[in-house]
Amino acid sequence: MRLVVDLNRCQGYAQCAFLAPDVFAMHGDESLLYNPEVEEDRREDMARAVAACPVQAIVVDANSPGGNPGTDGEADR
Numbered sequence: 001m002r003l004v005v006d007l008n009r010c011q012g013y014a015q016c017a018f019l020a021p022d023v024f025a026m027h028g029d030e031s032l033l034y035n036p037e038v039e040e041d042r043r044e045d046m047a048r049a050v051a052a053c054p055v056q057a058i059v060v061d062a063n064s065p066g067g068n069p070g071t072d073g074e075a076d077r
Helices: 015-019 040-052
Strands: 002-005 024-027 031-034 058-061
Touching: 002 031, 015 024, 015 031, 015 040, 040 058
Parallel strands: none
Antiparallel strands: 002 058, 024 031
């Protein structure tokens, strides 16, 4: 599954990094680093991280198993 984070919307609350530190990490006080490709067996962890984001900056694109750069799944909803 593929993650897309709207880095313009992200405010650096780091709730995602607390819940999935192997996927999300803070670089400095406000810059988020993340791995956009996550194994399917981590779906529950990613759902928690998405739900914990206070500004809803994280989207899971489950429709793109191989990952399609530049696609965030918005057109599929």
